[in-house]
Amino acid sequence: MKKYFLPLFILGSFCVNAQVTNDSIQIEDPFESDSIILDQAVVVGYGTVKKSDLTSAVSSANAKDITQIASTTAMQSLQGKLAGVNIINSDAPGTPPTVVIRGMGTALGGKAPLYVVDGLVVSNITNINPNDIEKIDVLKDAASSAIYGVRGANGVVVITTKRGKTAKLKVNYDSYFGVRNTMNMVDMANADQYITYFNEQQRANNEKSFLSENQRYNTDWFDEIMKTGQLISNNVSLSGAGENINYLFSLNNFEEKGILDGNNYKRTTVRNNNDYKLFDGKLKIKQNVSATFTREIPKSYGAFDTAFRQSPLVPVRYDDGKWGQPFWNKTTGEVTYLLNPGDGSGKLNSHGNPVAGAYYDNQKINATILQGSIDAVLNLTKGLDFTSRAGATKYWYKKRTFTPNKQTWLAADPTRTAAQFEIEKIKSTNVGVTTWADNSLAFNEIETFR
Template identity: 35%
Template sequence: MKRNLNPPMKRALRLKNLFLTVCFLLIGTAAFSQERTITGVVTDSFKEPLIGVSIVVQGTNTGVVTGLDGDYSIQVPPNATLDFSYVGMEKQSIKVGNQSVINVQMKEGSQMLAETVVIGYGSAKKRDLTGSITNIKGDEIANKPVANPLSALQGKVAGVQIINSGKAGADPEIRVRGTNSINGYKPLYVVDGLFNDNINFLNPQDIESMEILKDPSSLAIFGVRGANGVIIITTKKAKEGQTRVNINGSFGFKAITNKIAMVDADGFKLLYNEQLKNEGNPEYNFSDWTGNTNWQDEIFQTGFITNNNISITGASDRHSFYLGAGYAYEQGNIKHEKYSKITLNISNDYKVTDNFKVGFQFNGARMLPADSKSVATALRAAPVAEVYNKEYGLYTSLPGFQKAQMNNPMVDVELKANTTKAENYRGSGNIYGQWDFLQHFQFKAMFSLDYASNSTRTYTPIIKVYDASAEDDIATLGTGKTGVTQAK
């Protein structure tokens, strides 16, 4: 049943509705009035202002960027969280709470650094570049049991061909853009800003990152020296935090697993006599040659490899240092081949004042290259000869059709082992001073050093072998005189 209200009751009802509406408006105004302004300054690890830092209210599209002095101002609702992000820095999320001023010091992030690639004297975001620039992290190089950093790149980079010879400590052959220059195919190496022709003196454990530049546009700033590609190496520096000591070591073994298949003595005799017969010559008399030798088995060995490193790092607001030392030892695939290297990496930076800092960087190495021998003789020597004559205690000569061209492979491997001694030193580094003045100006003076010293000494011994066709069955190889040669 519909009920009619009298005029006083209608007026009371209207007043009640008006009162409720006003209350809701006041509540909404109070809620709106709780938004407030947050201000602050964003700086880097050296407390220098950062320009263009993105500040966004989490979960919204509301955001601002810092100005020339690293300052910002943003309106935020209650219980808001601000996200601070900047290229090369770790993202930070800060809950506003009751704060009205929030100053933030951004920290460098090693993972974020991969987003920026240095090109000559400039930089670009990695996503804006083509695949012609490849970034390799230091961890991918350090975990390989190799003495030369380039050997660790084999099979990792598209368009870069790396061939390891297998000789102990030998530099691998690297072709970044194929054979495209009449002056050779070796790329240009840039180590901490210094041009180098080789990086065999670096310790893989001391490398922070490697960038391989293959595209002509990215190589333009290097001129003709970058025609064969450029490899930019950045060595490790100290990061702010507590002092750390890292010690690591590794060892392994290497062996030839796929030797070239050769015929045995019977097969060689058959094939050689067939060749002589086809040439119209009489067959060779092998009655005095009863050996059956696989010369590859005689010269090859299972090599031992070890890498040992120690590093000490530390940094504070004003001072940072890095010290790394390493020892690498490698045996070759051929007997008596051995290579060793001692490396040293030192960097030190000191902030004298807020606007002036000095520092230095040094990479050095002492290398003892292997006295390498050739495999070719072992592939060409006839398998019909014995390796060693026990009666005379001498290695044997090869049959007459070969001994004028080559010797018993073991003569080079055993009797001439360690007759060549080489000692190489390499040092590369710089010392600098940097002054920041006014606000956007910087003056930097740097003095660099690239030093190399190589010395080699070779001894020529008197070598005698067993030869049934010689007088007294003993033959002397070469001139029969000893000699010493030296080069620096």
């Protein structure tokens, strides 16, 4: 009787030899034949692959790469460090960067990649403390991200958080302070230059009114609305390992003050990762729990456009405390809202006061995110494991917007009075509150043959 050996491959995890006879196939020694050894290195789908054996497009970063630069999120610190991954950071505090792995992305799915944290699919990673991350693997091609299906069409960012390793209790504390300033600022016209350009325009248009040479104000609008941004972070972690349990607990407090005055973001993150070994190591359980609390005061970045367009002759406030606006006296040529009897008036432009606009832009956003996942691996026999995974995310979001209509109405025109506001019956206060909660539960059951 002749024997034929037929290699059978199942999901690329292992191969076995089978003895083929005339009427039957007998599998020979399935767990001791040419098995593929999965070493530590790159996380791909539900498993890991030794980097030297990897043929698909994957970029990786370790904890040192992630924490080398002070940043709000882990992806911000990896800008320029991952081949084939385009990361565009935002200067707005608390705003996640734009990550593009595959060009412009899908037609309806946008260009954002899929984020997977310890096996749990999440919408973004702004709530994750960068100090808690052990490594990041970016799956860039169809081969590496195929296990995630259509959700991985724009690439997959797989994040593995830290866990307890050493037997002794290990306490880490780190703190940093950073500043952020603008570079390559646009040179804006000063008061004298503006007067020259404006009067040349008036002559070209055959106008009879001109600005006088001596003006009271020379406002640098960018200097008025901008400040030096700050980043402050304090992080403490405790980790250790015993015979049957590994543990990690971390607490991080992060604060970012933006370059636009009043634009602030605060985040507090608590994480607990535990590993348990039960029944002489036959059952292994991984538990991940994190809670994130954010407080954000956003500001409209339209203030930069207004500052770019507003005249330097307009003050932030007049001597009487009223907000400056681009009114000018066509008779005297002075930039002011005050007129003598018979004087003509006009406006230098149709733009408002950027400082007043930012001052009355009152928003507060509070969010709480709870995330948890649990993995259980049961060893059924030598080389055969049964894995079960479940996870959930709960999200609370509250946004408060306060618009002082009376103050904004008065700020738009210094000639207006509070009495006029009352007479015209336009007084109103708008308070908007948006609340919503999102609950998701993911359960994956995996049979792993190794």
